[in-house]
Amino acid sequence: MSTQREVRKQAGEVTGSETLRIDAERAEQVVDALNSDLAATYVLYHQLRKHHWNVEGAEFRDVHLFLDEAAEHAEEFADELAERVQAIGGVPHASPAALQEASPVEPEDEDVYDIRTSFRHDAEMYGDIIEALREHVELCDNLGDPTSAEILRENLVHVEEDAHHIEHYLEDDSLVFEGALDR
Secondary structure, eight states: OOOOSSOSSOTTOOOOBTTTTBOHHHHHHHHHHHHHHHHHHHHHHHHHHHHHHHOOSTTHHHHHHHHHHHHHHHHHHHHHHHHHHHHTTOOOOOSHHHHHHHOSSOOOOSSOOOHHHHHHHHHHHHHHHHHHHHHHHHHHHHTTOHHHHHHHHHHHHHHHHHHHHHHHHHSSOOSSOTTGGGO
């Protein structure tokens, strides 16, 4: 429990920024979009970490390293989103409950699946996040916030690259033959 006696800014409050010349009304719309992206990114981050911890099999090392790198990309993006929300006068979601509630994507359950199934779940989540990011780029451009739009654009490149790598992992071509481990 917090020992802070006075709340400096309440969650959900958006003031905008005089210095950055973004009024509260426009900032509120951008903050809502960025907080949604922040929440989705943290759900993705935790799912990627789960898969990183649980991957097994002949391609373990490569997949393990890829998942670690993809999770790091998500964590870095989440940090940028949170800092931008704060810069334009909002309060970034931070608690697990707030992140879960605001997330437009649903995480995989606690069970452990084979990596192909896990990657299918990741690919679905990436697709949903990519669609939302594209919509939010357009929203930020339309609201006259090119900086938020650029942050989203720059990170969309990484999100799409990681999603495309997952597509490669899901292809049917492999150096590992079915039944090879049974010999």
